Amino acid sequence: MSSQGGKKGSRGHGHLTLYIVGAIVLAIIVSIVGPPVLGDRFRPVVAVFDVGGEIFLRILQMVVVPLVMASVMSGILGLGDVRKLGRPGGYAVTYYLSTTVLAVVTGLIVVNIVDPGVGIDKALVEDARQEGEATVARAAGRRTGKKIQWHNVTGDRAETRGESQNAFVPSEGSWTVRILIDQVGAAHTPAAAKARWSADGNTFQDVPDGRFVAGEEAGIYRTRSPIPIPGEAKYVRVTFEPQQGGKRSVVEAYVAPGPPSIGEILQNLCLMLFTDNLLGAMVGMNLLPLIIFSIVFGGMLTTLGERAKTIADLVIAINEALMNFILLLMRLAPLGIFCLVAARFAKAQLDGQFLALLKTQAWYMTSVLSGLAIHGLVTLPLLLWIFTRRNPIRFFGQMSQAVLTAFSTASSTATLPVTMECAETKAGVSKRSTEFVLPLGATVNMDGTALYEAVAAIFIAQAFAIVDPAYALTIDKQIIIAITATLAAIGAAGIPEAGLVTMLIVLNAVGLPLELIGLILPIDWLLDRFRTAVNAFGDSVGSAVVERTFPEAT
Numbered sequence: 416m417s418s419q420g421g422k423k424g425s426r427g428h429g430h431l432t433l434y435i436v437g438a439i440v441l442a443i444i445v446s447i448v449g450p451p452v453l454g455d456r457f458r459p460v461v462a463v464f465d466v467g468g469e470i471f472l473r474i475l476q477m478v479v480v481p482l483v484m485a486s487v488m489s490g491i492l493g494l495g496d497v498r499k500l501g502r503p504g505g506y507a508v509t510y511y512l513s514t515t516v517l518a519v520v521t522g523l524i525v526v527n528i529v530d531p532g533v534g535i536d537k538a539l540v541e542d543a544r545q546e547g548e549a550t551v552a553r554a555a556g557r558r559t560g561k562k563i564q565w566h567n568v569t570g571d572r573a574e575t576r577g578e579s580q581n582a583f584v585p586s587e588g589s590w591t592v593r594i595l596i597d598q599v600g601a602a603h604t605p606a607a608a609k610a611r612w613s614a615d616g617n618t619f620q621d622v623p624d625g626r627f628v629a630g631e632e633a634g635i636y637r638t639r640s641p642i643p644i645p646g647e648a649k650y651v652r653v654t655f656e657p658q659q660g661g662k663r664s665v666v667e668a669y670v671a672p673g674p675p676s677i678g679e680i681l682q683n684l685c686l687m688l689f690t691d692n693l694l695g696a697m698v699g700m701n702l703l704p705l706i707i708f709s710i711v712f713g714g715m716l717t718t719l720g721e722r723a724k725t726i727a728d729l730v731i732a733i734n735e736a737l738m739n740f741i742l743l744l745m746r747l748a749p750l751g752i753f754c755l756v757a758a759r760f761a762k763a764q765l766d767g768q769f770l771a772l773l774k775t776q777a778w779y780m781t782s783v784l785s786g787l788a789i790h791g792l793v794t795l796p797l798l799l800w801i802f803t804r805r806n807p808i809r810f811f812g813q814m815s816q817a818v819l820t821a822f823s824t825a826s827s828t829a830t831l832p833v834t835m836e837c838a839e840t841k842a843g844v845s846k847r848s849t850e851f852v853l854p855l856g857a858t859v860n861m862d863g864t865a866l867y868e869a870v871a872a873i874f875i876a877q878a879f880a881i882v883d884p885a886y887a888l889t890i891d892k893q894i895i896i897a898i899t900a901t902l903a904a905i906g907a908a909g910i911p912e913a914g915l916v917t918m919l920i921v922l923n924a925v926g927l928p929l930e931l932i933g934l935i936l937p938i939d940w941l942l943d944r945f946r947t948a949v950n951a952f953g954d955s956v957g958s959a960v961v962e963r964t965f966p967e968a969t
């Protein structure tokens with residue numbers, strides 16, 4: 416079978432790492448200096464960087480699916496019996512879960528000390544809200560949520576009693592409706608309305624707590640918190656009370672799924688393990704079902720003995736060829752990484768975002784980055800030392816190319832080939848551990864993402880409390896944030912800014928307005944890089960920790 420057991424030592428990783436660090440530093444300098452010196456003439460240069468970076472990223476991604484399948488299968492073939500995976504599998508899952516929880520707890524402690532959202536500018540929250548609305552609508556559209564436009568009120572609201580059109584609401588699950596009334600004119604009585612629901616479109620009854628007086632914020636009236644709609648509702652109707660002095664108003668309702676229960680989230684996570692279409696999973700780079708398939712298929716091959724020898728050898732040869740290809744690709748890494756980083760930072764700088772953002776979001780960034788630093792530089796190295804007695808500084812050096820690639824690509828999936836290469840050939844972690852633990856880890860073990868989700872949710876809650884002092888961030892809400900952040904990180908894909916989408920689950924669970932995600936949007940591309948680096952490092956520490964539990968591990 417394959418040559419199991421890693422080759423200890425470093426194949427000249429020192430120089431390559433230095434070149435990559437140099438490339439990142441140079442890229443940041445170029446992106447900061449370029450725009451003021453060259454102005455708009457810098458844009459074509461950025462376009463060239465963009466293409467270069469995209470090529471590097473595509474080549475990395477191209478290898479992921481065959482590599483994951485071949486490496487998991489060849490790992491099982493190396494073990495000789497799929498049942499031998501039971502113990503290390505159990506340890507791997509325990510490691511993933513406990514480090515994710517540790518990361519969330521670290522995040523919660525840091526954010527509660529720094530309090531980044533306390534005292535934030537109210538206007539900033541309002542702007543962010545508008546920016547976030549488009550994102551939420553996009554995400555909700557994808558998740559079968561419905562955005563409903565109610566253009567109800569005719570003419571002058573001072574005289575008319577407006578009633579909204581009936582609106583269709585999906586009949587399953589619990590739903591909430593958020594209503595926004597944009598008043599043009601000089602209405603001088605507060606906008607008030609009552610929501611009613613119906614299952615058949617004929618008989619309407621009051622939604623419990625469905626009457627609201629919208630509070631004014633920056634000239635826009637909106638419901639302070641989502642109004643819960645009973646699950647069986649198919650139609651919602653909102654009746655407006657007459658207002659005095661008003662001229663015209665546009666009413667817009669946003670229907671979003673109610674907070675999913677923890678059970679529903681778990682259900683979805685279980686479903687993510689399986690696919691009914693293997694090719695579809697390959698095309699969509701859904702690694703979890705591919706890993707499951709490869710374990711089962713590899714297991715079957717081991718039961719066929721000599722008859723499957725050709726195919727087993729083929730799988731092992733494919734795996735080795737891909738690993739050699741990655742080794743070759745890494746020679747291009749400094750150039751690819753330079754292009755990736757320069758293109759993204761330069762874009763931010765050209766949009767005038769970069770330095771401005773660093774100022775307005777300073778405390779939020781401080782919280783996320785210090786949490787990530789504690790987890791990545793203290794907790795994980797400590798675990799590595801306790802469980803493996805490896806020197807954490809050396810190990811970090813051996814994994815540095817993977818960490819830097821994760822920073823540059825913001826994708827743990829795209830980084831996976833490099834993580835495997837470093838763990839195996841540089842850190843000397845045994846093949847049987849890297850081949851199984853790393854692909855699984857890149858998909859479900861995201862410590863950095865979990866930590867960021869917890870910090871961001873508390874930051875948003877603190878900011879929301881400024882516009883709505885009635886919102887209290889109680890301890891039970893913090894616990895719900897901890898649980899949902901853990902699950903959301905497990906469910907997040909290893910692609911850029913995936914954490915931002917699963918963030919909506921966390922906000923939903925504690926009744927925060929989803930559109931406040933606008934507060935963390937502008938800076939997410941940058942923080943994503945740091946959390947992805949921690950994700951990749953967490954996976955590699957996992958492969959070293961779980962290594963001992965494999966039979967015959969070196």
Ligand code: ASP
Binds near residue numbers: 825912946950
């Ligand atoms: N970009 C991250 C990763 O690939 C996921 C996220 O937090 O957005 O690991």
